[in-house]
Amino acid sequence: MLVPQHNYTNLSSAAGLGMIGFNEDAIAVDYGCVCFDSFIYASRLCKKIVGIVPSSEKLKTLQKRLVEEDIKNYELVNANYKERHFEDVFDYVIINCFLEQLLTEIKHNKSIYFNSIIGAKKKDNSLEKTGIGFLQSACKGLRPGGKIYLSYANMLRINILFQLSMHKIMSFSLSYNLRKGLGFASFVKNIYLLSSCLLSQKGLETLLKSNGFVDIEKYAVFPDHKCPLKIIPLSKLDECSYEPVQHLYREGSLSRISAGVKRRVGRLIFMKFKLFDLSPSFIITARKAS
Amino acid sequence: MLYELITNNTHNNNIALYKCYNANKVFYRKAAFSHWGNKVIENEKKGYDWFYKDSETLIETRLKKKYFYELDIPQFKGKKFSSESVISGNEEPIGRIIDFYKGQWSAKDVFAIHGDLALCNFIIDKKNIKLVDWEHFHYSDKEFFGYDIINMLFILIEHESKRTFRLNKRNMDFLKKCYIQLIEGAGNNNKILEKPFQNSKDYLLRFKDRFLTNVSKKFVLAGSPLSVLEHLDSIVTD
Numbered sequence: 063m064l065v066p067q068h069n070y071t072n073l074s075s076a077a078g079l080g081m082i083g084f085n086e087d088a089i090a091v092d093y094g095c096v097c098f099d100s101f102i103y104a105s106r107l108c109k110k111i112v113g114i115v116p117s118s119e120k121l122k123t124l125q126k127r128l129v130e131e132d133i134k135n136y137e138l139v140n141a142n143y144k145e146r147h148f149e150d151v152f153d154y155v156i157i158n159c160f161l162e163q164l165l166t167e168i169k170h171n172k173s174i175y176f177n178s179i180i181g182a183k184k185k186d187n188s189l190e191k192t193g194i195g196f197l198q199s200a201c202k203g204l205r206p207g208g209k210i211y212l213s214y215a216n217m218l219r220i221n222i223l224f225q226l227s228m229h230k231i232m233s234f235s236l237s238y239n240l241r242k243g244l245g246f247a248s249f250v251k252n253i254y255l256l257s258s259c260l261l262s263q264k265g266l267e268t269l270l271k272s273n274g275f276v277d278i279e280k281y282a283v284f285p286d287h288k289c290p291l292k293i294i295p296l297s298k299l300d301e302c303s304y305e306p307v308q309h310l311y312r313e314g315s316l317s318r319i320s321a322g323v324k325r326r327v328g329r330l331i332f333m334k335f336k337l338f339d340l341s342p343s344f345i346i347t348a349r350k351a352s
Numbered sequence: 353m354l355y356e357l358i359t360n361n362t363h364n365n366n367i368a369l370y371k372c373y374n375a376n377k378v379f380y381r382k383a384a385f386s387h388w389g390n391k392v393i394e395n396e397k398k399g400y401d402w403f404y405k406d407s408e409t410l411i412e413t414r415l416k417k418k419y420f421y422e423l424d425i426p427q428f429k430g431k432k433f434s435s436e437s438v439i440s441g442n443e444e445p446i447g448r449i450i451d452f453y454k455g456q457w458s459a460k461d462v463f464a465i466h467g468d469l470a471l472c473n474f475i476i477d478k479k480n481i482k483l484v485d486w487e488h489f490h491y492s493d494k495e496f497f498g499y500d501i502i503n504m505l506f507i508l509i510e511h512e513s514k515r516t517f518r519l520n521k522r523n524m525d526f527l528k529k530c531y532i533q534l535i536e537g538a539g540n541n542n543k544i545l546e547k548p549f550q551n552s553k554d555y556l557l558r559f560k561d562r563f564l565t566n567v568s569k570k571f572v573l574a575g576s577p578l579s580v581l582e583h584l585d586s587i588v589t590d
Contacts, residue, residue: 073385073420074361077368080383081355086418103385106419279354293357298373302356 071131075289076103078345079156081281082211084108088153091203095120095138096159097288098127104156105133112152113138116163148203154211155200159287161214165221197273204350210275212346213287266346275348282341284328293345296338304332361385363570365392365487371427378427384420392487392564393421399486400425402464403456411482425484430477437471438512439523445476446508450530452481453501454537465492467563468570469500470507490562498544501534502552506573509584517580524587531588548588549573549581 076099084090084107092101095113101124105111115121115138128136157163200210270278284292284307291307306325331337354373358380361367366389370381384390397415404411414424431445439446449471457463466473467488475482492499505527513519519527535545544551556574560567567574 070366070386070388072361072364072366072388074366074368076385077357077360077383080368080370080385081357083353103420290357291360293355295354295356295373298354298356301373302371 071099071102073099073103073106076100078213078281078283078287078290078293079103079211081293081345081347082154082209085153089151090154090156091148091152092156092158093200094157094159094163095124096163098124100156100158101136102127102131102133104154105136108135108154110135110137112136112148114141115139116141116166148199150203150205152203153205153208155204155208156211157200158213159215160212161219197270197275201274201350206350206352208350210346210348210350213283213343215287215343216341270346270348274351276351278346278348281345281347282332282338283343283345285342287343287345290343290345294338294341299336299338304328306333355381363565365389365565367392367487372424380425380427382423382425384422386420390421393423395489395564396486397423399464399466399489402460402462402489403466403483403486406459428475428482428484430475430480430482432475433471435470435472436511437508439508439526440512442471442508443526445474446471446504446526446530447533448476449474449481449504450501450533454534457497457500458537463492463494463497465490465496465562466500469504471504488563488565490559492559492562494539495541495543496555497538497542498534498548499552499555501530502544502548503556503571503573505530506549506552506576506584510572517583519587527584528588546589547581547585549576549584550578553581 075097079100084104086107086109088108089110089112090104090108091112091114092104093114095101095115101111101113105128113124113136115124121138121140124138197210204210267278267280280296282294282296283290284294292305294302294304306328331340356371356373358369358371360369366384366386368383368385370383372379372381382393382396384393394415397413400411400413412426416422416424433442433445465488466483466486467490468485469483473483473485475484509517509519509523509527512523531545531548538545544555553573553576556563556567556571560574563570
């Protein structure tokens, strides 16, 4: 007779990665290692996984967890890695919470993972140099045909646009006296490109394509990408049925009412009006062109 | 291939259910996210194999034993039912299901329990009845014939009465009819049908380990007070 056991780790929060279809001979890389469960899940299903960790504190915590889980097929790399070490190496790139990571970098005015995020001094204002050229790093590391997995919180798009715009405005103001307004056109174009990439779905797709990705699939995620309960592919909306996820609530009538309201609002927005652009989170998967 | 995540970790089962779109083919995939999930998926595969072993229609489920197991299940065509289904309006399919249960379960060499028989786990068309979600499948003794149907009726009553367990006369008459229909297929030593709702609760609690889940959290029947079960028993047996 089977008896329930509790000496196991439930990695259900990595359900988004279940859509990747990992190959057991593959090598994966996780930028940021934000979700430990995702890292462990990928390590279980791949030959090897590389984790690029932003801080020594996080490195220690992750190492401790990996020892507990008896995982050995991993390599943890300090964030100050040199990109040339990662060219055409990986079969999968995982970037969980990538807008959250980007926001942290902007706030601290530094670029840990993604080249030229901020402080780019280049005069060219093509997409990859507008401050969101992070996808280049990911693409470089992938083998042709390799897959990228990105997850992010929807509301952060506006937050990041604001932060990056402020940064651009500050940079522009500081250099205005020297350049006598010559860079104004470039400044406006930068802001426009940022808005396009961060606010419109098409813009983000263009950005991915311009960085060498194809077969781009976008998914609406509920209630959030760190612990998804429902994921809907946007290209199959006609065949998918949205049913409100059960919002967790603590004891108490107010919490119960709030969960009920969320369910009803969800039904209205997604079932009736199909406004999936307002989904709480998104996952994007794409393949590096062969 | 495109995926839709339908459910994830329901009742802490450590399993995600995906709908997979592969070119023109659509199928479902259950994927484990722990060793416990592996056990549950392996158990579900046993259930499908038991149920569809001598089936006229070929049902091919595929179990992939990677580090975390995956079970691919074909998409069945037919009418599906909501998880909040009630008795009213569903009398005809409920009657068909009871006949189907009597026929299918009696014909098997080894008796088994589905464990979560609910209207929403049936897919019905004019000719066929398909049954999914075998996570709680387990072998049992034939004297527990009827447990699954009583469990299904209990869920329907709960939804119909909006959890008050007060029913109108039409519903009560229908339940009695269901009971008479079911009892025709039971043997003399049946341990469920004398007091169907009370005995079903006893079975659930006595053999809770066989269900591979926390029965108190998943099944309302497990926590139902005796007075409610006595009331329901009196409706069908009197």
